Amino acid sequence: MGKSCFPRCRLGRIIGWVQIILGMLVILVSISSLSRFYSAGFFLHDEDICRRFYGFKDVYEGIDVRALTARVEEVLDKMERLQDKLESTVQQMEKNKEDLHKSSISRFEYKKFLEDEVIRPLYSAHIALRQIRLPRIENGTLVEDPLINNFVIEEIRKYISPKENRVGKINIYGTGKIYNTIGHACVSMKKELEDYMEYDIGSYCKDDWNLAQKLMIHGCDPLPRRRCLTRASKLYLKPYSINESLWRIPDGRNVRWSNYQCRNFECLASKNPRRGYSKCTGCFEMEKEKLKWVTNTSLPIDCLIKDVLAIKPGEIRIGLDFGVGTGTFAARMREHDVAIVSTALNLGAPFNEMIALRGLIPLYVTLNQRLPFFDNTLDLIHTAGFMDGWIDLQLMDFILFDWDRILRPGGLLWIDRFFCQRKDLDDYMYMFLQFRYRKHKWSIAPKSNDQVYLSALLEKPPRSL
Template identity: 75%
Template sequence: MEKSKLTLVDKKFLEDHIVSPLHSANVALRQIQVSKIEEGLNSTKEDPLINFFITEEIRKYITPKENRVGKINLYGVDKVYNTIGHACVLHKKELEKYMDYDIGSYCDDDWNLAQKLMLNGCDPLPRRRCLTRASKEYQKPHPINESLWTLPDRRNVRWGNYQCRNFECLSSKNPKRGYSKCTGCFEMDKEKVKWVSNSTSILPVDFLINDVLAIKQGEVRIGLDYGIGTGTFAARMREQNVTIVSTALNLGAPFSEIIALRGLVPLYVTLNQRLPFFDNTMDLVHTTGFMDGWIDLLLLDFILYDWDRILRPGGLLWIDRFFCSKKDLDNYMFMFLQLRYKKHKWVISPKSKDEVYVSALLEKPPRAI
């Protein structure tokens, strides 16, 4: 028994203190790149950003990677530039902490640091060469016929960076749930009535999915849900044979995890980022609960043009319960209407004494030029 214990200890020691460091050193040596001196010049070409950072892993990441044997690759370029967000230089200390790890070993459980960097403009983040940790008690997810409307097993989430430690704690009744946006999103009984209920309690700004799809019968097949939530819009659209990708950030709760565990597709992006879809490809862009009257008009302008870029001709932009102060309404109305989309639905409803809701269903023109 003692011999068995000793063997396990020895194996762990070898793994942590000999094998892993040797592997890291071996990989590092293989990837050392010496700057090439151009003929006729006494200077080397080097990205000035490389020497800004001290951490070697960042320097290796942003160094251009030349193709082997000097050939042009399938993308038509002779080297690959790994990119990082320009604001990374403003968060040098945090980024160097994020990139300080042992190659081939386990990453720290620091997704919250990564998200903070992303939200502050260090986006995209550099890739890392460490292994992501999973929950120690990970269970098989529910089958697809159950997962859409069943809370996942709490053991499938790493809760260390959240205020709550289970899904029940995320209830809207708990004032210490750790998040404020999308209150009630983790309560499936409340989620089930969204976009499908004919209840008289819903506001005129609450459009129903069936009514929207009827406007473009059979034409809405794929789309983007740009907001914050647990994937319910995508779940309802899936029941209509429409594939929706849902943007998700973990703003105090495991939004990305629950979307994936429900059998849906989370897209982990911030407002800072150009959407990773090609031009004229989406049938629908739906947005709710994320961008409200706090958003800068110039930022909104760039976002709207990006949505316009990915929407196909005849595609639908569904603005769902956008709210702002009454005094700002004209400015936001101009922003939404400037692209000359066809109005299918346009509703303004009071939210409070000083605020209003705006919901709209707009169709992108053909622009066949």
């Protein structure tokens, strides 16, 4: 009897423990389910309970539907206002049809009415529609670019949204997008920023200007100040005097060459296919540079400096050259007693050092920055060789409005050899013409079968309030 009872007792104990374990599992599952119901708001009558339970959160994760709706409604409002205005005009014409029969409207007036009341509003709505940023689909999930949802104001969202290159290629910065900056992008470049700020206080900084430039280009700007000493060339010599520095290649010993393919200015000649930069062909060859903006060229769209200054004699004193170059435009304008600040990035070559060694002023800024000038202060803005048909329309909108901000009433905007695809010309023309500047020159010439040049000299209106 004792032998036969022992297996039964042991089996009973095992079954008992299994029941206890299963009971504990049931309790855990019940608690987990109740906590999920509570977090979903089931007991609090949360209206989003269906979305939480049936997976809509995953589908729309990373998207601010309200912001996207606001973008679309902005265009729809424009179209609705245009429709109401046209309907009101037609009704008014219907009431006064007898007077219309008696009156005679010229073709010019009819054309002007169509342009002002129909074509331009429609075109404005068309551009706004093309500027809407639709979320991308990745692995079946819609996503927006990071950090956008941290802001409520729609205009901020549009500003910080990365702007993809229209031609689908890598731009002059070496990136596929332009990241506009208000410092927010530093969050997504945590490692690079930490590397940049890792140094010994009071000692020499690392030779990491290219890391700093990478942060700037990707929207992490303005950069934080650092408490270390900037490195200079070990062989630094005093620059040439102002009388000869404008049109002479500087001494290469005054430049740190560690992060370039070339190690001297002679290597940067246009005939060298491995010089390290792609824009501004021949801009390190002074004999070629001396011919720019002072001699007649084969293109009828080109302007000469003397012709531009003749439009506003004595009024052009200070200005900005926004482009890629070695400061030749500023050097030529200095000969006419005009002070020009030249924007520059070191994109494969020491553009900033070159401009400064020529005795000119380089402004180290990217295309995505707000220009550090106060409102209505500059007499002239000149742009050439940098901003062309790869620029996103919405990005260009922000840039042009910033130029309009710093250009004084009566100041000149000189668009020099802007080129784009022929099919995109109307879009870019609208961008330039939307400010209603006075046209002193407006000319278009073919660049190739598919591309065209646009040059313009425009004057900002007074807009006095």
